[in-house]
Amino acid sequence: MKKNLLNYKGLYGDNNQRDFGDFVHHELLATRSKLYDWEINEHLHTDLFQIFMISSGEGVLIQDTKKISLKAPCILLIPTNTFHGFEFQSDVTGEVFTISEQFIETIFKNTPLILLELNKAKQYSFDSNNFNLNDFIYLKNKIIQAISENNRYKQISLQSLFQLFFIGLHHLDNAVEDQKETSNNRTLGYFHAFQKLIKRTLPESKLIKEYAQELRITPVHLNRVCHTLVQKTALQVVHEYGITEAKKYLLYSSYSISEISYLLHFKDPAYFSRLFKKQTGQSPNAFRSNNSPENRN
Structure with missing residues (x-):
């Protein structure tokens, strides 16, 4: 067992110190998972929030001594400072968005209820023909497009798209207490x-x-x-x-x-x-x- 916790300052496998600012990163789920034979050891990111969108295949989330089944299509949110690991099947497909805590706080500074909700890991499962899923797929594609662009409105576009994405998840979540x-x-x-x-x-x-x-x-x-x-x-x-x-x-x-x-x-x-x-x-x-x-x- 390692003396200290496996805490990455960047993406998984990247320990370079940096100022993330309004950091937003996208990659295919297979890009990093395949490098580690589809098993990601339990770790945490101190300042980074992650969204996993699994399009096909299955996997397991390892968190808090539990193994939680992941079956496509689903969206998984992993907040900052959350210990987690994965075991994916080799045919799994999907996307991973990694965004800085500062970026999240910037777009929801006037909506603290959503910030409160984003403090816990959460999985959203869908039927393949669910119309809500189509909305998230549309937003995902627009976010990927905005990340690849290089213009003066890029940051504003990304903030707006992620706002719509998280607000959409907020409306799906029926567990929010009336209080x-x-x-x-x-x-x-x-x-x-x-x-x-x-x-x-x-x-x-x-x-x-x-x-x-x-x-x-x-x-x-x-x-x-x-x-x-x-x-x-x-x-x-x-x-x-x-x-x-x-x-x-x-x-x-x-x-x-x-x-x-x-x-x-x-x-x-x-x-x-x-x-x-x-x-x-x-x-x-x-x-x-x-x-x-x-x-x-």
């Missing part, structure tokens, strides 16, 4: 900014009042924002992120429990172990043993 739909943009904006602050700083390194100060609201207001949108306190949101990060290190690195505890700025290993067991029902050692890649079917 979130009716929450005002300011509440959603605070929550998204809170999530960014947690991600930017190690989760246990700040007090809730310090997060609230950076957002220029009170701790009571921050708790109300979190409860409205996810029915959790601000501290529970921070703990949830910390435990999610800890799971990655437990499964995909050889760091000890103590090293992970200090790496994520928990008070001490004993506190980390208690919190982890309270959140997951298992001790860190038991979670690592029961869910390690070597023990999966």
Whole structure:
């Protein structure tokens, strides 16, 4: 097992540091998958969001200790900082769009509800004759065309096309809670900014009042924002992120429990172990043993 997480600063296999800005990239699904014999090891991209459009064939998404079947036609969204891997059949066809987190935030800066939805990996499955699928295929082709062009309106075109693409997916998603739909943009904006602050700083390194100060609201207001949108306190949101990060290190690195505890700025290993067991029902050692890649079917 590698000491550290497999975290690519660029595309899979590319570790070159760069400023992605409004980065948008397209390639055929086979282009990179074939190089790795159709198996992509579990990894993450810190600053890149990916869209997989699978046109034919099948595959498996490996995420959070689970194997999830992918059957064409489907669209798969992989948010930034999400550990994932793939096993594809050799006859699979499709496209992969990779876009920077900054690009996503630019096009939806006034629509934080969609930013909130894009925080989780999600698969959309279609029948081959579904008229909604035809709309996404049309937008996909227009995006590919816009990427290949070189004119002064390229960035505006791409922003508009991706807006239509993601809004189309938003309309398909029936799981959005009424509370979130009716929450005002300011509440959603605070929550998204809170999530960014947690991600930017190690989760246990700040007090809730310090997060609230950076957002220029009170701790009571921050708790109300979190409860409205996810029915959790601000501290529970921070703990949830910390435990999610800890799971990655437990499964995909050889760091000890103590090293992970200090790496994520928990008070001490004993506190980390208690919190982890309270959140997951298992001790860190038991979670690592029961869910390690070597023990999966």
